[in-house]
Amino acid sequence: MATASVQPSLNPRAAAHSLAVPTSNTQSLRDMRINTSGPSLRAMFLRAVDPSRPASWSAAVADLLSSGDPVAALAVFAAALRANPAALRPALPPAFRAAAAATSLAAGRQLHLLALRSGLFPSDPFSASALLHMYHHCSRPFDARKVFDEIPSPNPVIITAMASGYVRNNLLLPSLALFRTLLVSGSAMAVDEAAALVAFSASARVSDRGITASLHALIAKIGLDMDAGVVNTMLDAYAKGGGRDLGTARKVFDMMDKDVVSWNSMIALYAQNGLSAEALRLYGSMLNVGGGIRCNAVTFSAVLLACAHAGTIQTGKRIHNQVVRMGLEENVYVGTSVVDMYSKCGRVEMARKAFERIKKKNVLSWSAMITGYGMHGHGQQALDVFNEMKRSGQNPNYITFISVLAACSHAGLLDKGRYWYKTMKKEFGIEPGVEHLGCMVDLLGRAGCLDEAYGLIKEMKIKPDAAIWGALLSACRIHKNVELAEISVKRLFELDTTNCGYYVLLSNIYAEAGMWKDVERMRVLVKTRGIEKPPGYSSVELKGKTHVFYVGDNIHPQHKEIYSYLGKLLERMQEAGYVPNTSSVLHDLDEEEKESAVRIHSEKLAVAFALMNQVPGSIIHVIKNLRVCTDCHTAIKFISRISGREIIVRDLQRFHHFKDGSCSCGDYW
Known part of the structure; x- marks a missing residue:
């Protein structure tokens, strides 16, 4: 790991000047008159305070902060200093956190000055930790570093607070470097659950499999690999690392005491790395595990992502039904996942219905609907x-x-x-x-x-x-x-x-x-150069099972029947005017050989299989992992006219809706 750069230490008394903290007594919080959006709430807390008890003031500040009104919390803190100066020590840490929550750097600097004058900084670890928290939340990580360097021999709590702030400000390598200082501090016990959570959070955003693996080995050595919170964060780090250590992550998952977060993390890990079948299987296991584990909004978002990647519309519909039964359809995160799933499964009209049911749409919801229309070629609807x-x-x-x-x-x-x-x-x-x-x-x-x-x-x-x-x-x-x-x-x-x-x-x-x-x-x-071409394939979902076809496929149990059916279909297509387009065949072959080459493309096999096996009149939906070729595009237009069926093909770039001999893309793809 890289080591953090150490800023020059400051004299505590000089810190007020170097950090531009107001120095006149009239500017201190003791004399502040802070306007609050909730005066009645503030008055209620003030009536409950025993002015003679410093801890009572501290509780009032903390309670107002937890109630969601940090400005009122700062006002009560100012009142506390006027009423009882002894309230400063217990009330200062929650006051720092109130300034952080309000992102009020000015108030935070005044609190810093008070801490310096009273001697609470750098001697009091609670005030010091809260001061670091304030500067980081106000996006001043370098001011936080100056504060950190003034603290003599920082304890593990202070180091963890500084490392956490670095993660918040996306200074990931400095955060990991601070974690390293805990490891070389002489005692492995200095690394606790909080420190491990911060380290894995940084590792997740660095996306370095080596760092994540090293951290994993460390927490196993010191006995934190059974802590659910730590392991859940570790799974997230593996997920963000590109899924190259899926096997290791799954072993950890199988050994741990799992909660809903663990299940969600592992399902998301599979879904985000395109392993939809594994994600759906794990989701099925979660439903059967019992023990009070219940699906929540995060579960559905992850499993709907798996359905979206795989294009499994029937499975997606079943999960959507469960979302409706649990009353989560209006949830902005689940609702957006439903929109994304239907869009990527070729049902943009159903995506629009799901979009309309989201009560409070956010920017991701709107963007998902625009994307859905766009990938289906409905540009004007997207702009609408x-x-x-x-x-x-x-x-x-x-x-x-x-x-x-x-x-x-x-x-x-x-x-x-x-x-x-x-x-x-x-x-x-x-x-x-x-x-x-x-x-x-x-x-x-x-x-x-x-x-x-x-x-x-x-x-x-x-x-x-x-x-x-x-x-x-x-x-x-x-x-x-x-x-x-x-x-x-x-x-x-x-x-x-x-x-x-x-x-x-x-x-x-x-x-x-x-x-x-x-x-x-x-x-x-x-x-x-030893480069391997990824095989092109097409898939079709039938009765909850996905059937995959490769070019010239002879593995599928019905391959003989498929080729026979396709041969008859091609005869009808040629009678209707279809002429094979062989321009994309790379080999310098004669025309007959080229026609044979394009005839066995995976898209044609998948469409023929669907026509043979699906309910007459139903929409055929094919997923292709590469760009659909020109000849297959032309051929499927003819097939849609001859069969009277609507055929949807999702290729690497977009959706093609074939109906009555034409395609929604207007041959523009």
């Missing part, structure tokens, strides 16, 4: 929701504008995308980030404005990431611009040489241009 959001008084944030610009991109709303990209900073003060720039490059590129898109990249103040160059590369394929595609790939290879998708996309561009030598060159590069 955005305008409704503004009329409601809810200000959009950074995430909202990603949703808005993505919706414009999916729907080809070029002028509106340009307008909102300029307006987000001018009207709302939101500086465009890489995600917004990526949406604009995608929008411009799809619309054929490749030079404008490339110019936007060159003008960027921040370094373009792989998503931005990838968006330009995708646009180059749509518009068959080989020269700009090669520029994009060169930049992408500088960022990541192991992503097979870049090679495949450039190979597709070369293939469509008939540049077979360059196709072969790409194939050799992939082979010599």
Whole structure:
């Protein structure tokens, strides 16, 4: 771990000047007249105070703070000093916390001065800890560090308070460095539950598997690995670390005494890492475990995320029904998860109904609904929701504008995308980030404005990431611009040489241009660099079970029947005018061989299976892990017309709603 930089120590009496604390007696809290929003509440507490007892004043300040009125708490503290100076010692720590809760740096500095003059700082550990808390909550971590350095031989409570404040201000490595000082202090007993919680909280935000694993080994050594709070925070750290230690996290989970937080953490860990089946299985185990463990809002948010990732609409509906039975449909967090689940399962109209049932919508709720419409190609509906959001008084944030610009991109709303990209900073003060720039490059590129898109990249103040160059590369394929595609790939290879998708996309561009030598060159590069292409697959949910198909699949129990059914279906499609599009086949094969290659794509197999097995007239929903190919897109349009069925395909980029021979994307994807 890195060590924290130590600020120069200050003389306690000089601290007032160095921290800009008012020094005149008339500015002290003893003489303050603080206006409070709750005078009747303050009066009630004052009537209950025994002025002669300092502890009574301290209790009044603490109780007002816990009641949610820190300004009133500070007013009572000022009254306490006027009535009984002896109240300073017991009432000062809750007063510091009241200043923190009110984020009143001015009041906090005056309290600091009082602590210095009375000698309570740095001698009293309770006042010192509360003073650190105040500066951190007022976003002054470096002032807190000056205070910390004045405290002679800080005890574990003080160190933990300082480390916790660093986490609050996102100074994660300094926080972990302070935790290290506890380890080298000569006694492992200096590390308690509070210190371990802070360390794992920092580790979760650093997302470093090595740090989390080291902390895990430490708490096991000192016997804290059975503490539910510590282990729950540790599971969260593993979750934020990208799921590379899922096996270790699961072993810890299986051994611990589990509470609802533990179950929620492990389910979320699976869901956030795309392991939806494991998350849903664990959710089933939670329902059967008994012992008073009951699902709550966090449980449903995690398991709905798993359904959203997997696109399992039937399972999602069942969980939604349970949400309704428990009266949580109006809960903003659960309700937003329901909106996200239905949107990603292809049922945007059901997402809108769930959205309307949320009583107090927050910025995430509005953004989720905008995103839902956008990914389905309903750009104008997305903008209507955005305008409704503004009329409601809810200000959009950074995430909202990603949703808005993505919706414009999916729907080809070029002028509106340009307008909102300029307006987000001018009207709302939101500086465009890489995600917004990526949406604009995608929008411009799809619309054929490749030079404008490339110019936007060159003008960027921040370094373009792989998503931005990838968006330009995708646009180059749509518009068959080989020269700009090669520029994009060169930049992408500088960022990541192991992503097979870049090679495949450039190979597709070369293939469509008939540049077979360059196709072969790409194939050799992939082979010599040892890059493995992730297999493309498509899945369909049937009676609660997910069926997965790969290209040329011969593993599925019904594969012979599927190929027979698909063959007959292709004959009917060709009679209706379908001609296979083989331009994306990378091999320099004859036309008949190319047609055979595209015929066995996973999307076609999944659709054929669904037509054979699902209830006639029901909507077919297919999930594809890669971008749907041009030929499959054309073929499914014909299938929707011939079969009279609505077919929804969710690919890597968006949703396609096929009905009566056309697609909702307007062939724009």
